[in-house]
Amino acid sequence: MAKLYVIGIGPGRRENMTLRAINALIKSEVIVGYTPYIEYLEELVEGKEIISTGMKGEIERCKLAIESVREGKNTSIVSTGDAGLYGMAGPILELAKDIEVEIVPGVTAAFSAAGELGSPIMHDFCSISLSDLLTPWSLIEKRIENAAAADFVITIYNPRSKGRKKHIEKAVEIMLKYKSPSTPVGIVKNSGRDGQEQIITTLGNIDYKKIDMLCVLIIGNSMTYIENDHMITPRGYDL
Amino acid sequence: MAKLYVIGIGPGRRENMTLRAINALIKSEVIVGYTPYIEYLEELVEGKEIISTGMKGEIERCKLAIESVREGKNTSIVSTGDAGLYGMAGPILELAKDIEVEIVPGVTAAFSAAGELGSPIMHDFCSISLSDLLTPWSLIEKRIENAAAADFVITIYNPRSKGRKKHIEKAVEIMLKYKSPSTPVGIVKNSGRDGQEQIITTLGNIDYKKIDMLCVLIIGNSMTYIENDHMITPRGYDL
Structure with a gap:
């Protein structure tokens, strides 16, 4: 059959x-x-x-x-x-x-992007798509709020398109209620395929013009740090 | 080098x-x-x-x-x-x-398990490990609470070990504050390797004795349903 x-x-x-x-x-x-x-x-x-x-x-x-x-x-x-x-x-x-x-x-794209950035996920995380074509924006906002309040690492799919330029800015604004502006953020475009580009920055310092539909974002938790051009979220081992 | x-x-x-x-x-x-x-x-x-x-x-x-x-x-x-x-x-x-x-x-194990269960993840989800060896249990509880309150699909790693028999029961108790007892739950043991077993049940009806460290759990969102022995979370398309 x-x-x-x-x-x-x-x-x-x-x-x-x-x-x-x-x-x-x-x-x-x-x-x-x-x-x-x-x-x-x-x-x-x-x-x-x-x-x-x-x-x-x-x-x-x-x-x-x-x-x-x-x-x-x-x-x-x-x-x-x-x-x-x-x-x-x-x-x-x-x-x-x-x-x-x-x-x-x-x-999935977030795990491919994570491998390029270092070990930004490692621990409990939430995956959120900012596309409101099939999901009410109010529910997306609630998910961002709850994920940030519980100190999850957050991976963002569909962060910004021509029709949704401001969604990512609103999402960052919500995250900044709970996460420090110095929280590391990785932005990977075309992860794992031709044309790959990546930026490691911080939540308070994102250049929104660099973000489009081909990007995945990974926002760290309160333990995430940047070292040697890597974004690292510790698992919690006593090293 | x-x-x-x-x-x-x-x-x-x-x-x-x-x-x-x-x-x-x-x-x-x-x-x-x-x-x-x-x-x-x-x-x-x-x-x-x-x-x-x-x-x-x-x-x-x-x-x-x-x-x-x-x-x-x-x-x-x-x-x-x-x-x-x-x-x-x-x-x-x-x-x-x-x-x-x-x-x-x-x-990752949750995506392998999802493929065996049908399409239980599909939409925004949170990944949470119930191991408190490296993470305070109070933080794990807060994450479960926030994930459930924002109607995320939730994937659970390390649900139950000999030393942590009751964590999964506590986690379910918290989820039941926000999710219906009829919420579909998939339990997959040894996902994607020899000895694979899977159960589709509901949040109010979990047989905890069936759960050990080799299991991954996937708890649906409010739209998830069971049909044809599959656990299905709709993406939201108007079919």
Whole structure:
């Protein structure tokens, strides 16, 4: 019976894919994804039927992938990072009740970014997306507030787009009610793929113009420090 | 110059390792890790110098790995999951200021567990470890409280050990102040490796005897539901 693989391909570069993700692509006749993500896969998709659509075509892609499995073809639908966090695993399982689905986990953008910055996460953390397309902004604000008040490390996805220029500034304003302006902040653009850039700065000193949709931010907890160009959150061991 | 690779090998099974992790192991003369983690690597460590120590030997292992690099040998120190979350990246960067270090990200246990359960995370989430060996219990309680109050999905690491039998019960009690007893909960033991077991239950109905240190828990948000033996947190799309 044909199967749908919902694959997290990691940040983009082949080396960050798992063997399981590569094997699932090899087993698939049809590959479905957002056009740039398909390009990351390079020769892994050669000779296969490709179904790619543009931005905001998420649900259309899910439906096309499910249709392809119903036609009897092993199919992969790809997300960057991990498909189970802000990815395609949810909509697929909501829509596909009659076919076999396998979720293939991957390296999410925040963990890839963390590895470039040093060890900024290490301890309890919260992941928050600033996109209010699908979530009320009031709930996002509440989550930022609660995460900052309990001294979590905070990873921010979708920090700033053309239509949401001020969200990140509002988020920082809320965090500054609880976190010191000297709290280290890492900003990584295109983490784990071509064009990677990174900045280590502090919460009181962010240059918002450097932030766009291709960035992930990691805001430290009260123990996080900067040393040797690394952002380090201690685990708490007595060294 | 010799280099230290701090590798997240994922949950354990080879297929969940990234190509980058495998390549780093191949490039290393010396492999350092907790004994069971070394066993997961099988023939990838054949012919290499192995330094393995028992539980709670984390800092000893870090020091031995750093020493090995100072002696001029390319060395890998391995964590399960991602080395940057409750792993070895932090202590290594705190201790090793004079050597080259590369952090190699991996698939963390919660994401592996999520893939087995369906799409329980999907949206904003908090990761909390219930181990109070290195963190005051009062801070852990505050984090649980704030995470539950802002309707985050919550992933729980180190939920229950012989010395900490009641922590998970206290954590659930706090969550029940904000989350309904019908909130779906996924419990995955040995996620992504041999001996995997999983249970989908609800917050009001957890059988604590089934939980030990080898488990990861995922507690849903107010939108999470159970269908077709899957735990599904909607992303919010209008399907």
